[in-house]
Amino acid sequence: MMLTKRTLLAAVSALAMTITAGFADAQEKLGVVATTGMIADAAREVGGDLVEVRALMGPGVDPHAYRQTRTDIVAMANADVVLWHGLYLEAQMEEFMQGLEGEGNVVAVAESLPKNLLLGHDNYEDKYDPHVWMNPNLWSRVVLNVRDVLISVQPESEATFRANADAHLEELEALAQYTTRVLSSVPAEGRVLLTAHDAFNYFGSAYGFEVVGIQGISTESEAGLQRVSELVEMLVARDIKAVFVESSVSDRNIRALIEGAAAQGHEVVIGGELFSDAMGEDGTYEGTYLGMIDHNATVIAGALGGDVPAKGMNGLLY
Missing domain, CATH: 3.40.50.1980 (Nitrogenase molybdenum iron protein domain)
Structure with a gap:
């Protein structure tokens, strides 16, 4: 059964009374929750001072095996934007995240990458290798997707988001040249x-x-x-x-x-x-x-x- 945002809010209402959403000190900023640190980093680079970003998975955490906690659910329910990777990276969260996608600004930022640029998955015939961040040129496309999501949610800040994204893309180009x-x-x-x-x-x-x-x-x-x-x-x-x-x-x-x-x-x-x-x-x-x-x-x-x-x-x- 697909989960709705209303269902999630009801299920965690008691917990939400004791746990803050993490954005109380930045009420004028766009609250962004990202599953991985790499996506969170892209959101911070593009959003700059206009966003407050939280990553669900910290250093040393394996996204393939990670399952959402009750605290994660509260954070995502209260966020303005939820960014996840897709491509079956968050395998244990996939059904949950897909259930949220129709209920607001919840986007799998790697899912829309051109299929001709993706490598096949060695265990699943109909899926792709999700580790696209290992190629800075390919990751640049994810950064652009993050930019477009932020613009769609807060269009009045489009100029800032585009300028920040352009500056970060220059850094990624320098990184690609170095590597x-x-x-x-x-x-x-x-x-x-x-x-x-x-x-x-x-x-x-x-x-x-x-x-x-x-x-x-x-x-x-x-x-x-x-x-x-x-x-x-x-x-x-x-x-x-x-x-x-x-x-x-x-x-x-x-x-x-x-x-x-x-x-x-x-x-x-x-x-x-x-x-x-x-x-x-x-x-x-x-x-x-x-x-x-x-x-x-x-x-x-x-x-x-x-x-x-x-x-x-x-x-x-x-």
């Missing part, structure tokens, strides 16, 4: 990115890397012993010396690979921790989209033999 430069410095034979799950396929497509994930696109899938054994053999046979952990996924399987390779006399190190489905800590450079991708590109290129500045594109990496 292309440092990643192209990795020797061709070393362009193999092995991580915990398949979050980096858009990255691989954009920069010419072979991407190998122990788990599938969704972290809900489990890696079996046969899969781990096959990857150990690949590490040894191809003399791959660095693998990567992810901030929002357990490192258990990665460490199993390292131990398996060591048992065969092949040393593999952790090349670094990457931000895959969530950004860095709030208030840090890595806690922004620019910092997230700057970090990933710099760490990957550096670990695999590329030429990178020590502190990244803007000299801000920790």
Whole structure:
């Protein structure tokens, strides 16, 4: 049964009396709730001082497995705009979010991307890989979608939203140029990115890397012993010396690979921790989209033999 906003408001009315919507101190600002940190960052960049943004999923949170809480429901019911990703990223929330879409300004900002730019999902024939933020040029299209949603809700601020979006798109273009430069410095034979799950396929497509994930696109899938054994053999046979952990996924399987390779006399190190489905800590450079991708590109290129500045594109990496 599809949920309506009226039903949700009734269900949480008692809770709403004790929990603020988070926008009380900014009554003249547009209240925006975003599911992921990446979308929240886009909304802050485009909205500027005219919006107050809350992200439901913070650093280290896996969006594939996340379920809405009662507090989340209150926040979304009181928001002026709700932005979610779509493309089956928020798999456990999808039915709930689709139920809200007909009841106000609730938009899946990645769902309308041109299908010819999307990669197929490895588990679902009729769905697409949702990790589009791994390619800054593709993410720019999501930023434009966020801009258009904000304009539709508050058209009197259109000029400001457009100016802010244009400025951020220039930053994303500079980011795309930087990532292309440092990643192209990795020797061709070393362009193999092995991580915990398949979050980096858009990255691989954009920069010419072979991407190998122990788990599938969704972290809900489990890696079996046969899969781990096959990857150990690949590490040894191809003399791959660095693998990567992810901030929002357990490192258990990665460490199993390292131990398996060591048992065969092949040393593999952790090349670094990457931000895959969530950004860095709030208030840090890595806690922004620019910092997230700057970090990933710099760490990957550096670990695999590329030429990178020590502190990244803007000299801000920790």
